[in-house]
Amino acid sequence: MWDYTDKVKEHFLNPRNVGEIENPDGVAEVGSIACGDALKFTFKLDENGRILEAKFKTFGCASAIASASAMTEMVKGMTVDEAAKVTNQDIANYLGGLPEEKMHCSVLGREALEQAISFYKGAPVQAEEDKIVCECFGVTQKEIERAVRENRLATVEDVTNYTKAGGGCGNCHPLIQEIIDHVLAEAGGALPSMPKLSNIKKIKMIEETLEREIRPALKHDGGDIELVDVVGNRVMVATRGACSSCQASNQTLKNFVEVKLRELVWPELVVEEVSA
Amino acid sequence: MKPVYMDNNATTSVAPEVVEAMLPYFHELYGNPSSMHSFGGQVMKEVRKAREQVSALLGASPEEIVFTSCGTESDNTAIHSALSRHPDKKHIVTSRVEHPAIRAVCAQLATQGYRVSELPVDAEGRLDLEQYKRALTPDTALVSLMWANNETGVIFPLEKAAEIARERNILFHTDAVQAVGKIAIDLAKTPIDMLSLSGHKLHAPKGIGVLYLRKGTKFSPFLLGGHQERGRRGGTEATSSIIALGVAAELALKNLEMENTFVKGLRDRLENAILSIVPNTKVNGDRTNRLPNTSNISFEFVEGEGILLMMDQYGICASSGSACTSGSLQPSHVLRAMGIPFTMAHGSIRFSLSIYNTEDEIDFVIEKLPPIIETLRGMSPYWKMGPRLCGQG
Numbered sequence: 001m002w003d004y005t006d007k008v009k010e011h012f013l014n015p016r017n018v019g020e021i022e023n024p025d026g027v028a029e030v031g032s033i034a035c036g037d038a039l040k041f042t043f044k045l046d047e048n049g050r051i052l053e054a055k056f057k058t059f060g061c062a063s064a065i066a067s068a069s070a071m072t073e074m075v076k077g078m079t080v081d082e083a084a085k086v087t088n089q090d091i092a093n094y095l096g097g098l099p100e101e102k103m104h105c106s107v108l109g110r111e112a113l114e115q116a117i118s119f120y121k122g123a124p125v126q127a128e129e130d131k132i133v134c135e136c137f138g139v140t141q142k143e144i145e146r147a148v149r150e151n152r153l154a155t156v157e158d159v160t161n162y163t164k165a166g167g168g169c170g171n172c173h174p175l176i177q178e179i180i181d182h183v184l185a186e187a188g189g190a191l192p193s194m195p196k197l198s199n200i201k202k203i204k205m206i207e208e209t210l211e212r213e214i215r216p217a218l219k220h221d222g223g224d225i226e227l228v229d230v231v232g233n234r235v236m237v238a239t240r241g242a243c244s245s246c247q248a249s250n251q252t253l254k255n256f257v258e259v260k261l262r263e264l265v266w267p268e269l270v271v272e273e274v275s276a
Numbered sequence: 277m278k279p280v281y282m283d284n285n286a287t288t289s290v291a292p293e294v295v296e297a298m299l300p301y302f303h304e305l306y307g308n309p310s311s312m313h314s315f316g317g318q319v320m321k322e323v324r325k326a327r328e329q330v331s332a333l334l335g336a337s338p339e340e341i342v343f344t345s346c347g348t349e350s351d352n353t354a355i356h357s358a359l360s361r362h363p364d365k366k367h368i369v370t371s372r373v374e375h376p377a378i379r380a381v382c383a384q385l386a387t388q389g390y391r392v393s394e395l396p397v398d399a400e401g402r403l404d405l406e407q408y409k410r411a412l413t414p415d416t417a418l419v420s421l422m423w424a425n426n427e428t429g430v431i432f433p434l435e436k437a438a439e440i441a442r443e444r445n446i447l448f449h450t451d452a453v454q455a456v457g458k459i460a461i462d463l464a465k466t467p468i469d470m471l472s473l474s475g476h477k478l479h480a481p482k483g484i485g486v487l488y489l490r491k492g493t494k495f496s497p498f499l500l501g502g503h504q505e506r507g508r509r510g511g512t513e514a515t516s517s518i519i520a521l522g523v524a525a526e527l528a529l530k531n532l533e534m535e536n537t538f539v540k541g542l543r544d545r546l547e548n549a550i551l552s553i554v555p556n557t558k559v560n561g562d563r564t565n566r567l568p569n570t571s572n573i574s575f576e577f578v579e580g581e582g583i584l585l586m587m588d589q590y591g592i593c594a595s596s597g598s599a600c601t602s603g604s605l606q607p608s609h610v611l612r613a614m615g616i617p618f619t620m621a622h623g624s625i626r627f628s629l630s631i632y633n634t635e636d637e638i639d640f641v642i643e644k645l646p647p648i649i650e651t652l653r654g655m656s657p658y659w660k661m662g663p664r665l666c667g668q669g
Contacts, residue, residue, distance in 0.1 A: 012585065035605075036607070059579060059656040059657055
């Protein structure tokens with residue numbers, strides 16, 4: 001049985017925004033029944049150009065339904081340009097993660113979002129010359145390149161998990177390997193170390209980590225900590241209680257708070273103490 | 277929540293009589309049957325009895341029974357033995373719908389200089405015996421065909437297939453893991469040389485299997501070690517599991533009729549009710565030549581994993597041939613071999629019953645399943661729209 005998070009299960013059993021909007025501003029259909037999952041996504045904007053309504057219909061497994069439900073929830077209230085920045089990793093993060101083999105469900109969500117935005121902007125859906133690499137699942141070279149780049153994929157198996165390419169007859173495995181090698185070479189052998197994390201998401205994750213992992217431990221020793229601000233990767237905190245007068249509090253901030261935040265949120269975070 | 281267990285082709289509950297019979301052999305009668313003392317010797321007597329009980333179920337003689345660790349070990353052993361005893365022959369005949377325990381071995385052998393003919397099946401999952409005959413050559417070392425299919429329950433004409441192989445002097449093996457205990461098997465009348473069975477499919481525990489080896493069949497062991505099983509399978513006997521399998525085999529023989537009347541009745545009622553209540557559904561596999569406990573039903577335009585997880589909310593246990601549940605990205609190889617269209621294959625659900633199911637459980641599934649299908653179809657972009665093909669998106 002798949003190890004789905006409670007959030008995936010919840011979104012599967014109670015999916016948000018199921019349906020189809022009449023006269024939508026943006027519409028997209030991605031995937032196909034032969035491939036095992038398909039998604040129809042529609043959205044409508046309000047007078048300020050923000051997404052007022054987003055709806056989906058999905059044929060697919062629980063994680064495909066949950067990913068579509070999550071994506072529609074995420075983009076509501078966003079401008080089209082903001083929505084265009086949502087990545088498949090954002091969708092997976094929103095759900096508390098997806099099993100590796102199911103990451104393609106989040107990619108399907110991102111593809112639908114992107115196509116619907118193209119539709120809204122009047123851009124042709126597939127303007128660029130593109131070549132089908134995986135005949136079984138109809139996955140193109142550009143799709144694979146993008147998945148490799150954005151998700152730091154290193155093996156053919158990774159690519160299959162994220163795009164389904166290579167999951168059928170296996171004839172395209174050498175081609176997929178070539179694409180991986182090519183993308184890696186272009187990136188100078190090292191891809192950006194992490195998928196991007198939106199600021200709002202980052203702050204939320206920092207708050208959650210402080211609440212769950214850090215404050216209980218500090219409170220145990222009579223201390224406490226408060227998040228003051230986040231600027232880029234700088235996390236400004238103020239110490240409270242026993243911590244504020246403790247000689248070792250700087251050590252605690254660096255060796256405990258910063259280590260935890262780097263581990264659980266983002267590897268480049270720096271914790272700074274401010275008086276507030 | 278008490279499970280409504282309808283996944284007996286995956287595994288079964290160990291019968292209470294079986295549990296009771298095996299328990300003394302962990303803590304009290306734990307002797308090694310090979311030992312020279314009577315403490316071990318008394319266990320040997322029970323192992324012997326189990327061998328008799330298993331052979332009675334198959335219409336075999338006790339000395340033709342080799343205990344193994346599982347069906348997969350039996351399958352591997354049978355294939356490797358056949359090939360090593362016929363080093364001059366480089367051809368294997370099997371089918372496209374075999375269990376992975378056969379397919380994976382054949383796939384590996386295909387990379388090692390063997391030629392593997394995988395016989396196709398028709399849309400109902402049936403084998404064409406004429407095509408089978410044509411596939412046999414003087415170079416054929418082994419035929420391995422399953423007796424009954426685990427996904428659809430379709431029964432192959434094993435007696436005829438074995439006779440055809442015998443006429444040509446070709447070794448014949450069958451993976452009978454799903455058939456044993458569900459349909460009558462009489463090896464005294466069927467020229468099968470080797471047969472695999474698995475304990476946990478017939479209310480014995482997991483981790484015990486049998487390779488039936490017809491007297492006089494040339495054999496070469498897979499596990500080398502001690503003299504156990506007359507040198508045909510090294511390794512200390514799993515005494516408690518062997519004794520358990522003996523009791524389970526005796527029960528299976530006793531319950532064979534119930535399997536083909538009561539269980540079949542439950543299955544037919546479930547199947548007919550679902551087909552009549554839920555539109556756009558179809559049974560996969562030949563309904564006239566099928567295990568009495570198995571029903572494989574496709575629900576068009578929905579995906580199997582969703583159905584399973586929603587049924588799971590009610591404690592209903594079944595399985596699916598959809599891609600999402602298989603861990604691979606394509607629907608089951610069995611349904612693909614039958615040419616079941618994608619619109620149907622992804623939404624296939626297998627119910628496999630046992631004598632422990634009840635009329636109430638059948639009613640419960642008949643009540644809960646149709647709304648689940650309706651909910652999922654309400655979410656599906658294809659319902660009332662029709663499918664598109666891959667790569668068009």
